[in-house]
Amino acid sequence: MQEDFHYYATYCAAYLAGYDHAECMDICYSAQFVDLCSATLLSKIKAPAAAATTQLQLEMMDTRTDVIGLQNITRIWSSFHFLPKDLKASHNRRPKVYMNKYRLICGPNGELVKRTAELAKGKSLQAAGIAMHVIADTWAHAYFAGTPSLVINNTTDDFYEIISGDEGETERKIHFRHSTSTPDDPGNSIYSNSLFQRNENTIMNLGHGRAGHLPDYSFIKYRYMPAWNDYRIIVKDNPSDYWNAFCQLIYAMKYLRYDIGEFSTGTYSYDIAAPYETRIKTILGKRQIKASDDWKAFGEELSGEKIEDFDINRYQDEYMSTSAENRHDTFLGKFTDAAIAHKSMVCHEIYSSGNKLTGFEKIVHSVNDNRNGLFKKKHG
Amino acid sequence: MTKLQRVREIITGIITVLIALLMLLEPSEGYTAVIGILSLVYTVRGISMIIYYFTMARFMVGGRTALYIGIIMFDFGILTGTLTDVPHFYVLLYLIVIHAFSGAIEMMRASESRRYGGAWRLKLGHSIIDIIMALLCIVFLSRLSVAVIIYAIGLMYSSVLRIIAACRRTKFVYIQ
Amino acid sequence: MNSNSEVKLRQFRDTLELAGKGYIFIGIWNVIKIFMTYTMQQSLMDELISDLKAQELSSKEINATLIFAFAFVSLFIIMIHFYIGLGAIKYAREKSVKKGYLVLSVISLVITAGLLPLYFLGADYGGNGVDDKDIASILVDLTMIFIFVDILYSTHMIKKHSATADDKEAIAG
Numbered sequence: 001m002q003e004d005f006h007y008y009a010t011y012c013a014a015y016l017a018g019y020d021h022a023e024c025m026d027i028c029y030s031a032q033f034v035d036l037c038s039a040t041l042l043s044k045i046k047a048p049a050a051a052a053t054t055q056l057q058l059e060m061m062d063t064r065t066d067v068i069g070l071q072n073i074t075r076i077w078s079s080f081h082f083l084p085k086d087l088k089a090s091h092n093r094r095p096k097v098y099m100n101k102y103r104l105i106c107g108p109n110g111e112l113v114k115r116t117a118e119l120a121k122g123k124s125l126q127a128a129g130i131a132m133h134v135i136a137d138t139w140a141h142a143y144f145a146g147t148p149s150l151v152i153n154n155t156t157d158d159f160y161e162i163i164s165g166d167e168g169e170t171e172r173k174i175h176f177r178h179s180t181s182t183p184d185d186p187g188n189s190i191y192s193n194s195l196f197q198r199n200e201n202t203i204m205n206l207g208h209g210r211a212g213h214l215p216d217y218s219f220i221k222y223r224y225m226p227a228w229n230d231y232r233i234i235v236k237d238n239p240s241d242y243w244n245a246f247c248q249l250i251y252a253m254k255y256l257r258y259d260i261g262e263f264s265t266g267t268y269s270y271d272i273a274a275p276y277e278t279r280i281k282t283i284l285g286k287r288q289i290k291a292s293d294d295w296k297a298f299g300e301e302l303s304g305e306k307i308e309d310f311d312i313n314r315y316q317d318e319y320m321s322t323s324a325e326n327r328h329d330t331f332l333g334k335f336t337d338a339a340i341a342h343k344s345m346v347c348h349e350i351y352s353s354g355n356k357l358t359g360f361e362k363i364v365h366s367v368n369d370n371r372n373g374l375f376k377k378k379h380g
Numbered sequence: 381m382t383k384l385q386r387v388r389e390i391i392t393g394i395i396t397v398l399i400a401l402l403m404l405l406e407p408s409e410g411y412t413a414v415i416g417i418l419s420l421v422y423t424v425r426g427i428s429m430i431i432y433y434f435t436m437a438r439f440m441v442g443g444r445t446a447l448y449i450g451i452i453m454f455d456f457g458i459l460t461g462t463l464t465d466v467p468h469f470y471v472l473l474y475l476i477v478i479h480a481f482s483g484a485i486e487m488m489r490a491s492e493s494r495r496y497g498g499a500w501r502l503k504l505g506h507s508i509i510d511i512i513m514a515l516l517c518i519v520f521l522s523r524l525s526v527a528v529i530i531y532a533i534g535l536m537y538s539s540v541l542r543i544i545a546a547c548r549r550t551k552f553v554y555i556q
Numbered sequence: 557m558n559s560n561s562e563v564k565l566r567q568f569r570d571t572l573e574l575a576g577k578g579y580i581f582i583g584i585w586n587v588i589k590i591f592m593t594y595t596m597q598q599s600l601m602d603e604l605i606s607d608l609k610a611q612e613l614s615s616k617e618i619n620a621t622l623i624f625a626f627a628f629v630s631l632f633i634i635m636i637h638f639y640i641g642l643g644a645i646k647y648a649r650e651k652s653v654k655k656g657y658l659v660l661s662v663i664s665l666v667i668t669a670g671l672l673p674l675y676f677l678g679a680d681y682g683g684n685g686v687d688d689k690d691i692a693s694i695l696v697d698l699t700m701i702f703i704f705v706d707i708l709y710s711t712h713m714i715k716k717h718s719a720t721a722d723d724k725e726a727i728a729g
Contacts (some may be wrong), residue, residue: 097436463592491644
């Protein structure tokens with residue numbers, strides 16, 4: 001997903017869940033910051049590199065894709081952008097080396113979504129924001145894995161947009177070009193994607209590169225054939241998925257606010273969003289690359305407050321000018337603590353399932369964990 | 381870079397320097413070494429690709445291609461190893477093409493790095509030197525001995541840089 | 557969209573197309589291999605030339621003969637491979653219903669499989685036994701046999717599942 005959903009839509013969901021404007025700002029800022037908190041930025045502000053929640057293009061270009069490099073890539077991307085749906089998935093007569101990657105396929109309503117919400121409960125608003133980013137991305141990035149893998153993340157070239165009209169649904173072939181500088185053209189179904197690369201572990205085979213930005217556009221419904229699905233076609237209905245994501249965010253945040261006792265996957269706060277359903281679905285269905293303006297307008301109407309535009313530098317001075325022992329109480333300090341805890345949890349779960357693609361989880365940091373003992377185990 | 385990656389880079393750099401020295405001092409032995417390494421690399425790559433097909437790619441849509449590529453690569457590797465009288469001209473031409481190609485790739489990476497605001501001057505410098513070396517070798521191809529000297533110097537230069545890069549301090553600070 | 561016959565149809569069409577492409581690539585590689593073997597192994601080339609010299613041909617005639625022989629053999633190999641390969645690809649893409657490539661596939665399969673045991677002939681039968689180069693060649697030949705079987709089986713399954721899909725359409729209609 002993009003800034004329009006991670007920042008503005010998350011603000012709206014937070015407000016509907018019952019947070020006030022200031023709390024909504026903290027949550028949505030943290031949700032969006034997950035897409036920007038790279039090792040380069042952390043190095044600049046002298047924060048722990050272990051808290052990286054993303055990797056810049058530049059960092060990935062220079063990343064080696066040997067075993068250690070791959071583990072580092074997988075730790076970040078599987079934890080924050082492609083949360084695995086089923087770490088115990090099974091498939092007939094496939095070797096472990098294949099199943100390790102297959103089991104990292106992202107999808108909504110997996111066990112890890114529940115763990116993510118539970119981990120964030122009773123923690124900071126920054127932890128809530130990170131959890132909302134992760135949960136939202138399980139909808140958008142479903143069917144791809146947060147590890148470089150040709151056999152999982154590759155697709156055929158046949159993508160078709162499914163367009164609803166007065167006379168039902170029609171299909172239009174999507175044309176891909178490999179140019180990051182030219183913007184996508186939804187009007188003519190021309191989009192950018194990454195080039196086919198035969199190397200299993202190349203960065204180009206990380207995540208949804210082969211589908212370009214299609215998973216991040218809320219308006220598009222399309223069908224395609226992924227490499228892993230035994231020649232079965234997948235229909236990705238983004239308007240419907242994004243609506244579910246929005247309602248699940250409201251539900252998750254009500255859980256974080258202790259309005260709901262136990263978090264259940266597959267549950268959505270449709271009732272709370274119902275009065276705004278038409279408005280929200282109109283935003284989601286509008287053919288535009290970024291829906292930030294529409295979400296922002298909706299959010300400001302909801303709260304009656306102005307939503308400041310996202311500024312990556314907003315909290316950096318606070319962090320850098322604070323002494324090391326007090327940094328945990330700053331905005332970015334709380335963010336980095338929460339990021340490390342979330343990454344630890346996900347990597348620990350992956351490792352515990354017998355999958356070493358995220359390496360051996362060594363506990364670096366734990367933050368007020370309400371599930372005693374979870375982070376005290378050491379694996380080396 | 382991690383310690384393991386550094387060690388691997390240093391070892392690769394040292395081996396490459398030795399091969400370059402061998403090419404300078406004993407050209408025929410040097411050529412044989414190159415053919416031998418080429419054969420080994422492609423044979424191993426072919427086998428890896430075949431293993432990759434049976435463990436991973438056969439479950440992927442269109443994965444059969446990996447098998448065909450692996451078989452051809454393996455065959456190429458074995459065949460290269462049995463060639464007893466490869467004209468030095470062909471060997472040198474192959475090496476030059478590889479060098480020029482990697483120089484071109486490095487230039488593209490430097491350009492991309494510059495676009496994203498990263499360090500690019502050093503990368504660009506390396507790529508230009510790589511390409512100049514390759515061009516000089518082509519110019520002097522008819523005088524094989526000169527071309528070999530140019531190529532060997534170029535190889536030593538790249539290897540030394542590789543070793544230096546491996547010994548550089550890590551960029552990021554890890555705070556625990 | 558994902559009914560059993562539709563999924564199988566996609567699978568076998570893709571397999572047939574890949575088999576066709578694979579066969580073409582192997583054909584091109586075989587031609588390159590012949591070129592490499594004779595130009596980069598001086599002993600083999602010397603043997604050929606001495607055989608031709610024994611027939612009292614001039615240097616020009618020897619060169620012409622060698623070039624012509626190489627061109628003829630290469631063309632023959634390329635034609636067979638492309639005929640079968642392109643035939644399979646066109647059938648897979650539903651651009652042709654001709655199955656001539658199947659006949660040639662069967663013939664090629666029989667010949668390739670029939671010649672395989674020759675690799676293992678010992679010195680008693682005039683062979684040299686199996687060396688490294690032969691291992692690779694055996695692997696290539698086995699792959700070609702695999703491709704032929706793939707072509708035959710996939711074509712059969714496409715026909716079968718197309719019929720099933722047509723029947724279902726007729727019933728639905």
